[in-house]
Amino acid sequence: MSAKKAFNTKAKLISNQHISGNNWHALLRVPAIAAKAVPGQFIQVRFSEGIEPLLRRPFSIHGARGADISIMYEVVGTGTRIFSEKKAGETLEVVGPLGNGFDISLSRCKGVEVSILVAGGMGVAPLVFLAQKLSTISSKLETVVLVGGRTREQVLCLNEFRKTGCAVKVSTDDGSSGTRGRVTNLLENALRKIDDPECTMVYACGPKSMLKGVDTVVKKFGIPAQLSLESHMACGIGACLGCVVDTTEGYKRVCKEGPVFNAQELTWGERTE
């Protein structure tokens, strides 16, 4: 049996709000999961008792406070459209917390620990939770957050990051907010100033192309990174083997061994979508 306990339970929707563009934020009352969740983990949500959509949908945990967890989602298909039509007070079925979260111990570091969080689009969701966690565990820790998006509308959660006390930098593809260009350019600039790789960790979540870019940049500077991957999933609990990613040790399950992987172990060998 797995050491980490997951729950198959009902959750009351406390709020379900439109943020911007196709982006939404939902708050779920689900005490068992809220008590256990760590940054980087996810939940599997079932929207209806019926057969559309049939499968649950995975969502990164965006925050956990008291009895509640929050998630963010982008309406991209049938499942998320149905989700966006749910009203406060309705009940959802939730399985979680699932997967392995970020590893936030830098055991070999003797000095000031620097965490660099790189988020693309909806990739901010688990990283806000991570930034909150990092702000509570060590006073010697410096956290820098780099947020990228296609346009200003896709740059999310800046205030939530700032509230945790970290420095925030923004880039957009069209220059409508922050620096024009890729968030990986911001990362490259930030890593140039790092003098102790053993005291630095990059955490990233976002589209696959961005994660691949982060991987290239961190390798150039010899700095470790933890990447949170997204995948279509059927079960989400490690049974169906549907969500595997290619690693140096063969296929691994995004839902079980992930969704957070060390950059060094990913081969990027599988077909891109």
Add this chain to the structure above:
Amino acid sequence: MTVNLAVSIGKLKLKNPVMVGSGTFGYAEEFGDFVDLKNLGAIVTKTITIKPRSGNPSPRTCETPAGMLNSIGLENPGIDKFISEKLTELLKIGPPIIVSISSIGDPKEFITLAARLDKIKAVAAIELNLSCPNIKEHSRLISQNPKFTHAVVKMTRKVTKKTLIAKLSPNVTDIVEIAKAAEDGGADAVSLINTLGGMSIDVKSRTPKIAMITGGLSGPAIRPVAVCMVWETYRKIKIPIIGMGGIMDTQNALEFFMAGATAVSIGTGNFINPGLTMEIIRGLESYLSKNKLSGINQLTGSVKT
């Protein structure tokens, strides 16, 4: 009124008729948080091959109307590692363990695998997966040909006295002919049905939604096909049928019994509701007592036509 959920499949006695479909339940440990595993009727493992298989590239699954496609490609650790690492843990759980096996190259691999498992007393039964659609080495399935089906069951029968179950493909002209071939070859039961061949295309990118292009369709979408095949087969063979295909609740399971199944397997439903097996066991119990039936056996083939 106490009801009797026990059923027999060959030499195998099950305390209840709710099993899990091969490949949908991992090696059971994945469900430990959601299911009281010891209460399952039986546990069928992911299909095991002689050598380890890494499986197919991603994406391996996609959702379809009322169903899903998969092309996992029989990812498994191989028989040696399965026996040394997975089987010991599975046997500790309690319910009968049915090991699903398949050949990749030569069908004689079934003999090798069955002979290995025959030596392990605690293995309750062997399911011959004659119907996996996702093996790139296979252009046809054994269970698409009655002669091959008969031959593979017969040669495997010679090396083991354990209960032998033949899992058949619905992608055939006449399922009854294939089921009879399995029965004649010495199978103790048939599992009906494996997935139906399916394909789904992302029209935006003009690419197939799964990497292997085609895959196996499962879920509620295939249930009427499965129920139909169980009913057609039930009237023509004497060995028990394990019915499966899109069971999502007790009502769905009852359909299979009424069509002629002796036991049922839950597959894709486990992905959507990991606690489904337990709900169905309770649901069958309460159906029997509400309808004043003393045993689940009374339901098998009870559809009024």
